[in-house]
Amino acid sequence: MDGAELVQMLSNNIGILNITLGNIVMICVGLLLVYLAVKKNYEPLILLPIGATAILVNLPLQTLTEPPHGLLYLVKTYLIDTEVVPLLIFLGLGAMTDFGPMIANPKSLLLGAAAQIGVFIALITAITLGFNLKEAASIGIIGGADGPTTIYLTVKLAPHLLAANAVAAYSYMALVPLIQPPVIKALTSREERRIRMKQLRPVSKTEKVIFPLVTMVVAGFLVPSAIPLIGMIMIGNLFRESGVVERLSKAASEELMNIVTIFLGLGIGSTMRAELFLRPATLMIIGLGALAFASATAVGVLFAKIMNLFVKEKVNPMIGAAGVSAVPMSARVVQKLASEEDPGNYLLMHAMGPNVAGVIGTAIVAGVFLSLLG
Amino acid sequence: MIILFIPIFFDALIVSIIGILVVFSILALLAIILGLFPRLIYSRAKIVGERPKPTTREKIEIKIKEGGLKPDEIALITTAVTAFLEYKTNTFMKNPLLKQLPILAKLFPLAGVVFKAKLKLSLGGSEREVEVREESPGTYIVKIGAKTYAATIKPPEEKIEIDLAKQ
Numbered sequence: 200m201d202g203a204e205l206v207q208m209l210s211n212n213i214g215i216l217n218i219t220l221g222n223i224v225m226i227c228v229g230l231l232l233v234y235l236a237v238k239k240n241y242e243p244l245i246l247l248p249i250g251a252t253a254i255l256v257n258l259p260l261q262t263l264t265e266p267p268h269g270l271l272y273l274v275k276t277y278l279i280d281t282e283v284v285p286l287l288i289f290l291g292l293g294a295m296t297d298f299g300p301m302i303a304n305p306k307s308l309l310l311g312a313a314a315q316i317g318v319f320i321a322l323i324t325a326i327t328l329g330f331n332l333k334e335a336a337s338i339g340i341i342g343g344a345d346g347p348t349t350i351y352l353t354v355k356l357a358p359h360l361l362a363a364n365a366v367a368a369y370s371y372m373a374l375v376p377l378i379q380p381p382v383i384k385a386l387t388s389r390e391e392r393r394i395r396m397k398q399l400r401p402v403s404k405t406e407k408v409i410f411p412l413v414t415m416v417v418a419g420f421l422v423p424s425a426i427p428l429i430g431m432i433m434i435g436n437l438f439r440e441s442g443v444v445e446r447l448s449k450a451a452s453e454e455l456m457n458i459v460t461i462f463l464g465l466g467i468g469s470t471m472r473a474e475l476f477l478r479p480a481t482l483m484i485i486g487l488g489a490l491a492f493a494s495a496t497a498v499g500v501l502f503a504k505i506m507n508l509f510v511k512e513k514v515n516p517m518i519g520a521a522g523v524s525a526v527p528m529s530a531r532v533v534q535k536l537a538s539e540e541d542p543g544n545y546l547l548m549h550a551m552g553p554n555v556a557g558v559i560g561t562a563i564v565a566g567v568f569l570s571l572l573g
Numbered sequence: 574m575i576i577l578f579i580p581i582f583f584d585a586l587i588v589s590i591i592g593i594l595v596v597f598s599i600l601a602l603l604a605i606i607l608g609l610f611p612r613l614i615y616s617r618a619k620i621v622g623e624r625p626k627p628t629t630r631e632k633i634e635i636k637i638k639e640g641g642l643k644p645d646e647i648a649l650i651t652t653a654v655t656a657f658l659e660y661k662t663n664t665f666m667k668n669p670l671l672k673q674l675p676i677l678a679k680l681f682p683l684a685g686v687v688f689k690a691k692l693k694l695s696l697g698g699s700e701r702e703v704e705v706r707e708e709s710p711g712t713y714i715v716k717i718g719a720k721t722y723a724a725t726i727k728p729p730e731e732k733i734e735i736d737l738a739k740q
Contacts, residue, residue, distance in 0.1 A: 301607070305604035305605070305608045308600040308601070308603055308604040308607070312596045312601070315592075315593070316593060319589035322589060323585050331581070332588065336588070406611075409614070410610075417602060421602075422599065556600065560600055563596045563599055563600070567592045567595050568592070
């Protein structure tokens, strides 16, 4: 081996000599996500693993994402691309969710439906920006504020946008406390924000047990392509509400949820390589994600105001904003705004109704997209 | 360029319209089913008699004639009147004669007998003392602290009308 060959071999095996500008940018993006997770506590459970993995996969010469045996390649191929992880997250989500406030106030389902209009506003905007219909649908679903649903749909319709869509969805979910208040305040008067709502009726165990079964059947009969998402969340919820499988409920909501969240973070982070992520489309998706969130919030609030024209017992229009399914952040945002206007106004449980209805609504919209475009 | 967009734009519009219709239909259907839940689930209990008969408190419907009252004031006045009526009925029922002929109770006001009671009500965790006096049949004066309110019950609808905001 002569000197030139030695230098060549060394340069091929020393990372810093192979780093690109794209790698540096993506390492900075990864550091930003880690900063947001650690310092600002923005969705740390998901942004921290995504950010750390993004740094990892942009280190030159790494082999973690290389087929056939790279760990991150295996995670992405067998757990994300097969949709195992998003569906298991839905199972855990179901085991963590109390649908009681929604059962007590069925009108909140309509608020959850209204907020989904934001998804379609983002879809049409994405089309006008030059995305094709499948890509636009996968971008629009970000407005549903539901990370697993966004991943589930994107993997099926536009897998090349997975990283950008997932990062946009989770980042904006973390930014709900910053995005929603100005939109809500712009669309409501002080008097409207001060509306107090009647205490919700207690919901019996029987109702809570029947609800997931009924929802599964209704959604299954009408939108079969939504069955995987709706079915998993409802099975998880049945574990919780039945009260007879506490171990399974705990396993689904804690151990399983934690494990699949790690895999989700690793899998999504592994797609954040410079060559896949640094494209003009990513910037547009980040912008469209903000539009989707803001418009979903606005439509939810406006729908609640329209609803007030017809109902005897007025609803506080702010709870319409909780129709985006960022559970429970958007409900907390509503409670915070209500407390600012009237410290004795407790809207958290009222806002949880549209909030959990939004999860079902987003899953149904994903099912519709899969039926029409998949 | 804009023309190239049109077919896909219309496709997007159709997908959006279908999507909105489907999500509203399914969630509205679920809302209807959830709205029926209490009736469907609890009707059986009612039929087999497991649920007690509705009390005066449940039967009376509240109608506010004049605004200006806070929700907690309305709740307190309504609770006070219904509790007073239950208390009065229970007291009368202890008398064998009145038990046989409850219509006799209507003669008391004509004889100048006024029925009044001091009640302790627990509402929202705090206990309040209220005084209720039957001014005339169906009209009740409710004293809560320094404030006095008048409430009327109009048979046969059995509605409480709080017709004076504050006296």
